[in-house]
Amino acid sequence: MTSLPVRAMPVEIIQPDAGSSFKLLHHRVEAEHFRWEYHCHPELELVYVVGGVGRRHVGSHLSYYQDGDLVLIGSQLPHAGFGYGSKGIHEEIVIQFKEKAFLGIPEIQFIESLFEHARFGICFYGKTKEEVGAKMKRLPKLGTFERFLYMMEIFHMLAQSKEYILLNPQENTYHLSIKDHSRLKKLSEYLEQNFHLPIHIEEVASLVNLSVPAFCNHFKKMVGMRYTDFVNEYRIHKACQMLLSDKSMLDIGFECGFSSQSYFSKVFRKVKGRSPMQFRNEMINRSF
Structure with missing residues (x-):
């Protein structure tokens, strides 16, 4: 992979504690x-x-x-x-x-x-x-x-x-520029506010002033996954939080933006390696 330049990547300055390494x-x-x-x-x-x-x-x-x-x-x-x-x-x-x-x-x-x-x-x-x-x-x-x-x-x-x-299959050589950092933050905030609604790629691409093809290519390079997978992972993340409540599976699926219970179960199993019910039971058993 070709290394891309870092443009003003924020660098944290760290000093060891007194008398420590x-x-x-x-x-x-x-x-x-x-x-x-x-x-x-x-x-x-x-x-x-x-x-x-x-x-x-x-x-x-x-x-x-x-x-x-x-x-x-x-x-x-x-x-x-x-x-x-x-x-x-x-x-x-x-x-x-x-x-x-x-x-x-x-x-x-x-x-x-x-x-x-x-x-x-x-x-x-x-x-x-x-x-x-x-x-x-x-x-x-x-x-x-x-x-x-x-x-x-x-x-x-x-x-x-x-x-x-x-976490990375090869040594990471792609560093986010300040512009990409701003884009990712904007996309994350948009998803956080709209994950329960249908999300249209055209609208998302326009948020960062890119065409749909350019957005799809750039997003995968920037994050390492397709935008649809990014959305699904976030929705499953929210579903995991809701599964700790007594809400029904049907309500959780719809509240997390999935159009059907079967699709919710399919994506959940793909991301978490088990069904929503299995995940809920594991969390209940772990709490005792």
Whole structure:
């Protein structure tokens, strides 16, 4: 893939905590006030979202998470805030660190492969997410030395884990320009306000001043998926939130913009790998 230029990509400036080799952040804020902007920085970043739902946008990968998230983001890999699309209080714990601070130490050579894979963005799931998340929740309460020891344990757990997926199939080389960032934000806001209605591609293309063919091609290059898939993933994301209520399947399907119950079930299974009823039952069982 040919690398495209970055035009004024927002770069976050990160300083390690005093007496530490990394920066620890603990955010707990109303979701609507959480930072969304697509940005990058030289440091690697490990993000643990404490429960809830929302959207992950790492490199050209865009998808929605349920029940929290655990993602390792490589150096200079563009990403957006994980609070977009969440509701109520959004809580996350973030560790930011320079790769060179942990390389060349014989006892922790195992992390080199982990950091190499981080160039693609790594999403961890299952027991790895649960156990690493529990350790990360303890970090804000520890002193600097104890935090460092916990970090070594966390790196070791991640490096040994088989419970992960790479978010980008190849190293991300397409960075959003300021103009594309503005377009994506406008498209996301439009979808958030209109997902329950029929969405016509002509109207969407006109929002960003492109012809339909140009919009379809550019959107896929920008996000890594077709616009129709983007819409369906968002609708299923909203459906997952509604499935935690006592609304009927029929009402949820129509309220999320699906024209029929059968089409809603088909798309839900494609995106989530199970039926809406199976998803609801899993969430009910998990709450006990």
